[in-house]
Amino acid sequence: MINPIYYQESGIEKINQYIKNHQPTKVIFLVDENTRELCFPKVVSELEIESETKVLEIASGEENKNLYTCISLWEALTELKIDRKSLLINIGGGVLTDMGGFVANCYKRGIAFINIPTTLLAMVDASIGGKTGVDLGSFKNQIGNFALPQMVLIEPDFIQTQSFEQIRSGFAEIIKHGLIADSNYWQKIKQIQNPDAENTGNLIETSIKIKKSVVSLDFTESGLRKILNFGHTIGHAVESFFLENQTPILHGEGVAFGMIAESYISMKKNLLSPFENEEIRNYIASIYPKLPVKQENFDKILAFMQNDKKNTRNEIRFVLLEKIGKAVYDISVENELIIEAMTQMLKD
Numbered sequence: 575m576i577n578p579i580y581y582q583e584s585g586i587e588k589i590n591q592y593i594k595n596h597q598p599t600k601v602i603f604l605v606d607e608n609t610r611e612l613c614f615p616k617v618v619s620e621l622e623i624e625s626e627t628k629v630l631e632i633a634s635g636e637e638n639k640n641l642y643t644c645i646s647l648w649e650a651l652t653e654l655k656i657d658r659k660s661l662l663i664n665i666g667g668g669v670l671t672d673m674g675g676f677v678a679n680c681y682k683r684g685i686a687f688i689n690i691p692t693t694l695l696a697m698v699d700a701s702i703g704g705k706t707g708v709d710l711g712s713f714k715n716q717i718g719n720f721a722l723p724q725m726v727l728i729e730p731d732f733i734q735t736q737s738f739e740q741i742r743s744g745f746a747e748i749i750k751h752g753l754i755a756d757s758n759y760w761q762k763i764k765q766i767q768n769p770d771a772e773n774t775g776n777l778i779e780t781s782i783k784i785k786k787s788v789v790s791l792d793f794t795e796s797g798l799r800k801i802l803n804f805g806h807t808i809g810h811a812v813e814s815f816f817l818e819n820q821t822p823i824l825h826g827e828g829v830a831f832g833m834i835a836e837s838y839i840s841m842k843k844n845l846l847s848p849f850e851n852e853e854i855r856n857y858i859a860s861i862y863p864k865l866p867v868k869q870e871n872f873d874k875i876l877a878f879m880q881n882d883k884k885n886t887r888n889e890i891r892f893v894l895l896e897k898i899g900k901a902v903y904d905i906s907v908e909n910e911l912i913i914e915a916m917t918q919m920l921k922d
Contacts, residue, residue, distance in 0.1 A: 585727035598661035606634035667693035668700030675706035679721035694744025698781040712818035743826030745769040757899030800903040805833035811878035830862040835915040840894040
């Protein structure tokens with residue numbers, strides 16, 4: 575079970591065919607202030623829509639990925655008299671596609687939606703696989719569900735609208751795919767020192783194939799799909815810490831921190847070799863900036879981890895690496911080792 579994914583012109587053709595076949599009563603576009611200016615005009619110019627169209631705009635940023643924004647969107651859909659045969663098209667990054675899918679799936683118990691991701695992060699991760707959701711306070715993706723879009727359109731040219739920092743953020747998910755599933759892909763990834771629209775665009779299809787292969791075997795994350803959370807147990811907690819302190823970091827920066835720390839834990843658990851741990855640490859540290867995490871922050875970060883969705887019976891459960899290209903999941907890790915791993919991050 576996975577959403578169909580199309581690329582560029584073929585994707586536009588598929589959306590037009592869907593609209594022709596299903597004749598939605600209204601088509602609503604969900605955008606933010608950036609995608610409305612930089613991406614929406616290209617998309618709307620290529621679509622063939624006879625139905626009435628509306629555009630809803632939300633403010634970009636993780637701090638707006640919450641139930642209050644969802645309520646405002648549900649109220650807007652209600653005011654516009656959107657019925658269950660309408661179509662919502664989400665044009666944006668991971669925040670927007672996560673939230674847009676959640677809004678669509680809950681409104682009137684579900685209306686159809688299509689994702690058009692505009693960031694590298696959303697193309698290789700957030701818009702693929704049917705996870706939707708929003709944050710609860712500073713807790714990442716605490717409220718959500720599984721809901722598949724009708725399709726996903728990948729337009730690599732949209733990466734050119736992104737800053738270097740945003741591209742680098744998405745690149746962390748590509749690194750993750752190599753580490754958990756494909757050592758040959760990891761070797762290819764390692765050749766990139768400065769991720770940009772061109773050299774990362776060439777990797778999109780491979781990363782999507784890796785994620786699709788995992789999700790198709792475990793849609794609701796009861797087992798194997800958990801490996802896609804490598805780097806995210808610590809990474810999400812670090813993100814939440816900075817979000818709570820009103821100094822948000824990019825998702826990929828948190829995941830990069832998490833992958834280094836969780837590789838160290840893998841080594842200390844006698845899974846990953848010291849040589850591979852050093853290889854991972856050196857490469858990721860060469861790409862991503864060091865985060866201003868301090869020792870006195872560790873207890874708060876650990877508290878966020880204790881609310882991680884993978885936990886069982888109050889144990890913090892991790893995805894760890896057995897070797898580069900192979901991940902294992904549901905590994906309980908004691909608090910002392912988590913603190914030790916984060917302490918290692920302060921030494922360089």
